[in-house]
Amino acid sequence: QTVVTQEPSLTVSPGGTVTLTCASSTGAVTSDYYADWFQQKPGQAPRALIFSTSNKYSWTPARFSGSLLGGKAALTLSGVQPEDEADYYCLLYYGGVPGGSQGVFGGGTKLTVL
Amino acid sequence: EVQLVESGGGLVKPGGSLRLSCVASGFTFTNAWMSWVRQAPGKGLEWVGRIKSKSDGGATDYAAPVKGRFTIARDDSANTLYLQMNSLKIEDRALYYCTSRNHWGQGTLVTVSS
Numbered sequence: 652q653t654v655v656t657q658e659p660s661l662t663v664s665p666g667g668t669v670t671l672t673c674a675s676s677t678g679a680v681t682s683d684y685y686a687d688w689f690q691q692k693p694g695q696a697p698r699a700l701i702f703s704t705s706n707k708y709s710w711t712p713a714r715f716s717g718s719l720l721g722g723k724a725a726l727t728l729s730g731v732q733p734e735d736e737a738d739y740y741c742l743l744y745y746g747g748v749p750g751g752s753q754g755v756f757g758g759g760t761k762l763t764v765l
Numbered sequence: 766e767v768q769l770v771e772s773g774g775g776l777v778k779p780g781g782s783l784r785l786s787c788v789a790s791g792f793t794f795t796n797a798w799m800s801w802v803r804q805a806p807g808k809g810l811e812w813v814g815r816i817k818s819k820s821d822g823g824a825t826d827y828a829a830p831v832k833g834r835f836t837i838a839r840d841d842s843a844n845t846l847y848l849q850m851n852s853l854k855i856e857d858r859a860l861y862y863c864t865s866r867n868h869w870g871q872g873t874l875v876t877v878s879s
Contacts, residue, residue, distance in 0.1 A: 652829070687866065689810070696862060696869045697802075697810065708867055740810050752826050754800065754812035 653677055655743050657757035662765055663731045671760045672723040673741030679722035680743065686724035687742040688717055690735075691759075697740065701726060728762075736764040767791035767868045771861065774873030781853050785873055787846040787863030794844040796820065798866065801837060801848050803859035803875075813861070816846070830856075853877045 654676040663669040673686060680686060688701040699708055701717035704724060714730045724741055740759045746752030773785040789797070798821070801813040814827040816837045825837050836849040846863055853875075860872040 691810075696871050697864075698869070699867045702866065738809075742810075742812065746826075753828065754815065756802075756810045756812055759809040 653745060653753070653755050655741065655755045655757040657739075657741060657760045659758065660761040660763065662763045663728070665731060665733055665764055667731050668727065668729045669731060669762065670720070671726045671728075671739050671741075671762070672720065673725070673743065673757050674723045675743055677745070680719060680724045682719065684724065684743040684745070686717065687744075688715075688724075688726045689740045689742065691738045691740065692736075700739075731764055733764050736762060738762070767865075769863045769865065769868055769870035771863050771870045771873040774861065774875045776876045776878065777853055778879055779853060779855060779877055781877075782849070782851045783853065783875060785848040785850070785861055785863075785875070787848075787870055789844045789846065789863075789865070792865065792868070794839075795841045799837075799839065799846045800864050800866065801835075801846075802862045802864055802869075803857075804862070804872070805856075805859045808859075811859070813848070850875070 656674045685703045689697040691697040700711050705717040716727050718725050738759045741757040768790045771787045777783050796818050798817050800815040803811050803813050814837050816825045834852045838847045855877050858877045860874050862872045863870045
């Protein structure tokens with residue numbers, strides 16, 4: 652069974668920079684996994700931030716960026732704002748195409764801004 | 766404005782069935798690959814399955830825990846996505862979201878209890 656691993660929790664100071672990562676039990680994450688990133692605040696539905704590793708939506712704040720880092724997918728927040736406090740989930744697609752044969756979410760990272 | 770509105774959730778006994786619906790508006794539903802994602806209370810996101818657009822073949826894929834019990838279908842004439850859930854188990858209890866990858870509904874709650 653494929654497992655996608657994220658840091659359970661991270662803390663960052665306002666204005667700081669933090670990187671969240673997303674690892675696959677199958678090995679290095681590449682662009683073929685089309686990593687997506689989502690933000691979820693308490694009581695709300697998830698909101699899409701990044702698609703296919705590094706692409707932003709029109710509503711994605713400029714301080715969010717996606718990349719591949721050391722064999723993992725990564726989400727970097729630069730100049731963190733208090734409103735960025737939330738749970739963040741990555742989604743990897745296994746099958747070689749966007750929305751490929753299987754999607755697997757990471758367990759999520761609870762980001763605290765303190 | 767893009768909207769995804771789920772319905773059909775409720776209380777069902779173990780072994781029972783339920784059909785969820787998701788009505789889409791504000792985008793070209795016919796071209797969209799649509800997915801169902803669920804979230805158990807207090808837990809992370811879990812990918813349930815996905816249906817491709819008919820122009821891309823209309824294939825479906827499912828996560829291992831629901832394969833053989835859940836069926837995803839679409840009615841493009843009604844801009845509606847469905848999730849037929851059979852042989853429901855206690856562990857299927859969750860908030861079920863419909864998503865087009867970049868947009869998400871607010872979810873519909875499924876409770877499985879005797």
